[in-house]
Amino acid sequence: MNSNHVNPEPGPLPDQPMQLLVHACCGPCLEYPARLLQGEGHQLTIYAYNPNIQPEVEHERRLAALRQLTDQLDLTLFAEGEPQTQQWLEHENITESRCHMCYRVRLEAAARKARDLEIPFFTTTLLVSPYQDQTLIREAGEEAASRYGVTFYFRDFRDGYREGQAMAREDGLYRQKYCGCLPSIDQSRFAERIRREHAELSAR
Ligand code: SF4
Known part of the structure; x- marks a missing residue:
């Protein structure tokens, strides 16, 4: 988990409701952004793609929590x-950290x-x-966006981290205990x- 905290400038807020695909890593991290963006009138579709969540039993467990919340x-x-x-x-690439690769693949x-x-x-x-690197996430998101003709909506949601966890x-x-x-x-x-x-989960 990367703890390089940075404070990039917030991206511009669209003044009209957006259609927005929200890549979600897990249910707890979706809580705050989803409720905030829904409250602002944006149309959300949620997308889970997280090959970094390992092993399989953990992948299933986090996805089940995500489904629970999206249903709700x-x-x-x-x-x-x-x-x-x-x-x-x-992963052994000295020019790109494991976390950078992880952001790039998912975004x-x-x-x-x-x-x-x-x-x-x-x-x-x-x-x-607050444990992820916002600069690298933004860079990975914007690079991917330019390849696919869409726009990466950057917004610093970290003020709502504790609220989302609550x-x-x-x-x-x-609520998982590792990245x-x-x-x-x-x-x-x-x-x-x-x-x-x-x-225990694997033995079931
Ligand atoms: S899951 Fe991804 S972001 Fe988290 S520690 Fe591993 S490589 Fe880094």
């Missing part, structure tokens, strides 16, 4: 992709999906997390518990 908010969810463990374990898919669905704007719930608790959503890829489990102080839960 009456939002359409498109969920695609499977965990790509090897790509994350074997590339989101831009393509927005283009395919003819949705002009897309954004990502990664922008709500909403997730109230809604009874599963997503297998290497990030080692960085979590709950690593032992996480591995135990994965073993």
Whole structure:
């Protein structure tokens, strides 16, 4: 998980309601941006593409929480992709960190999906997390947008991170204790518990 906190300038706010594809990494991170954007009158479609969420049992668990929330908010969810463990374990590129690759892969898919669905704007719930690198996310989003003829809607949602987590608790959503890829489990102080839960889920 990248903790390089930066404060890029907020992007311009469209003055008209937008059709917006929201790439969602998980239910808890969707809570605040979805409720905020819905409240502002934007039309949201949710897209889950997170091959970085590993192992499979964790991928399923986070997707189930995301479905729970999109059902509750009456939002359409498109969920695609499977965990790509090897790509994350074997990543050894000195010119691009693992997290940068991770943002690029997911936002590339989101831009393509927005283009395919003819949705002009897309954004990502990664922008709500204080643990992610907003500069790299914005760069990856804008580069992907330019390739697919859509617009990346950059907005710093981090002020709502705690509120979103509290909403997730109230809604009874599963709240994970590590970023997503297998290497990030080692960085979590709950690593032992996480591995135990994965073993229990896999045994079912
Ligand atoms: S899942 Fe792993 S590679 Fe992706 S942002 Fe989190 S720590 Fe970085």
